[in-house]
Amino acid sequence: MHEELKQKLEFGVLWNLSGFFGSEAIRIVLKFVLAGLLIPKDFGIVSVAVLFISFLAIFQNIGASQAFIKIKNNSRKAKNTLFYIDALINVVAFGVAFFFAPQIASFFMKESPQLILTLTLMIRILVFERLIYIFAIVPSAVLNKQVKFKQLKLAQFIGTLSYVVVAIVLAFSGFGAWSMIYGQMVTSVVSTVMVFMFVPFVPSFSFSLKLAKKYVKFGKNLFVSSLVFIVRKEGNQAVVGRVLGASMLGIYHLGAVIMNVVIEGIEVAISNVLFPIFCQINSQKNKLRKLYFRVTEFGTLVVIPAIIGLVILAEDLTLVLIGEKWLPIVPIIYVLAIGALLRTLVFPAGSFFLAKGKPKIVKNLSLINFIIFVVLIYPFVIWLGIKGAAWVATITSIVTFVYYFAHLFVYIKEFLRNFLFVLLKYVVFSGIMAYAVYHVKNLFVMNILTLIFVMLVGAIVYFVLIYLFNEPVVRDLKDFIKEKDL
Template sequence: MDTLKQQTARGVKWLVGASFIEKTLSLGTTVILARILSPSIFGLFALAFVAINGLNLFKSMGFDSALIQRKDDIDKAANTAFFIIPLLGCILFLILYITTPFIGKFFNNHDVVPVLRALGLIFIINCIGLVPKALLKKEMRFAKVAFSELIGALGFSVVAIFLALGGYGVWSLVGGYLFKTLILTCAIWYFSKWRPNWRFNIKIARQMFHFGKFVFLGSLAFFLRMNLDKIFIGRLLGVAVLGIYALAFNISNILVEYFSNKIDQVIFPAYSKKQNDDNALKRSYLDILKTVSFIALPLTFCVYLLRTELVQTIYGHKWIDVIPVIQILIWSGLFRIFTTSAGALFMAKGKPRYGFWLSSLQVLIFLILIAPFSKLFGIKGVAIVVTLAALIHVFLIMFLLKRLISMRITEMFLRIKVPFLATLMMSFVVLLARFLLANIFLTKGTNTSLLIILLSALASYIFFMVKFDRQFVMKIKTMLIGA
């Protein structure tokens, strides 16, 4: 195993492992908060983050990605970026502070105004740490990044739950997120050896902007793709419905939003180091696809088959309306398995515009279909459009990969064949276990029966994976334990 491959494996191990702990912590926190706070409070917070995430795209203008992709004059580029990025953060805070009344008017909800102004501090805090964070990623020091993010997640949980128990409502979420951002930024600076020397290079700034502009445009289109559904729901159906949708979306896309994104953070610098070797890029992409499928396929099918039991047991009866939305959105998360690391590959090959055009097409689909579908089918109509757009996105990704690195569609499907077959066998075990528990042992709807079904699913999936592809399972075990 070469050095780069070892570094990549360790990076995946640390970021995905930390992400698993972080997501488990986040899930536990969400369950506690969901039992304390109402759907309308979650909806208000989700509404605020539509605006926050929109402006968040401007926080670096792609300069941090350009720094990771760059091969020379790294220190000069880092100092140049450090002049620009924090300045952008301050400008974004001022823009948000001034425009919040108009945002509240657009959504017919003035409660969001003070929430947005408080959350605007995220821009200033976060931008201060982007350059050292990018350098840590470039140097493949992902353990430091992972540990920093884990500390931030723990900080959010402690502060948010403490404030929620104190009756602070939406401010418990706001306070938790601000504290998380502050702790994360401090930890990044603690672990980074780099310190600015306050030198600005206009030539390097132009070079980085040339690369970063398409990263930014792609991020802008990606933001619209990920938030237009929430904008329409918040505008047309209200914050309570948005709270239901936001939870359903998070459950349905849990793997893509957390684990796959962590893999992208690792694989972009790794792809960049071998950007001229198409065969190596293809092998890496297919390996990642199989690894993500190994985790995502069984979890996706389990959530789909057990959606009612999981929601009622974990979140409680007041969140029962998320179940039919999960039934649709879960497939959008499944389709996005195929897009994992594709954006990183496009950027490593110097084609960030591909991501921009792909996301722009999905935005166009949303603009055309979401309004009429939401009027006809309500929140489920929005979920249908999101899932349809995700499916189209997958086929376009496949076309571009074939054009860029000669990737055949059959290669992709063959690579996930074993996890898919093992998942089908596991699904049969889940259905059989549920039937037996409900009709023979008469334990339907109990926490014990759900636990038995989940353990049966885990045991059967591991059994069939070892049976069908023992070598791959051992490889995953080695990567997680010995990388």
């Protein structure tokens, strides 16, 4: 592997991780601040608007950008073709959403005409927010193609920071749920402007029908996968909002955000770079096996203690940071923690099987989970309320774990032995940490200072164990990527 490519891969991982966790750490802090200022119904109303816009946002991922990145054509005409394809699809999709916003709002908000009007206005404003992104389509694709993750993540981070400032100021000023909507508008403008500054692009009147056909052909399968993913990811919130109302949706949304941020951060940040690395060493079975377990170990190093710590402190964190009105999120966190732990143990599997030329394994899992979701979500929500939605998400995670585990057992030599070694090591470390945290927290009446102290105790205990009994896995992974024979 050329030295330049190795550096791009290495820094790609670092920038994807730092960019995601920098932005998401800020967003989590913001969620807690806003939760203390707002009521669950405010979160629920915004969640409905955002989840509908998120569903439409899959049209911004029809695969044209990925095709542009893959195809070796950087001409002006290629960029224009990408711009006009994505712009046209987005204008049509979000135009339909703008005109049908009242009907969408009526479907979800049965409580009052005022809520329907509020949600209608929110959807229409968020439509404009997403249309702003059209001007970032080509600059973002160019930066991705050039593997310039630093600029992309910097734009994301600054945009998120602006969101925090605007949302908190407006929330303190009494804007309620609208503080999050206006904050979302600002972050889109700021992020788009920054990306545009890195790669200025003004479309001209040139278009290639030949390239357009290639882009659409390449992207159609990706679009279907994205559609299945977004229905599974956002569908539970849609059913909760429809059946249980805005307040219950607000509670479920906050619990899901808190639980999923770490595991999704690991998955998204590393997967962006992991696939090309797997492809580079696909013919070297021993090297591929080693890398799979190194990456799995990196994920478990971070996620297992974070999830176990969150479960132990869930009630204390809720009472201290956002108040008693949000206590119903605690059982949601408990249920989602099961699935999050299992997903952590197999998160590199998708990239592994794609690199092995086995996309059907990944596709079949998506279809299985989609069917499970469609069959279970409505009856579980009727039966168990918001905990039912959490259990459906957890069941699909259990299926994902069992499915990938069975296939990895076939494709990776000595998989079970290596898997148990990675798992047991960090379960033991995290268990000792959990024991210390549980007993230390019972010595105090919880407030913000004692809560910070207890979390510091847990972190110190855990990393002392890592230092004493395990070489730093982050340095190990970095050294592995930099090996000359990779």
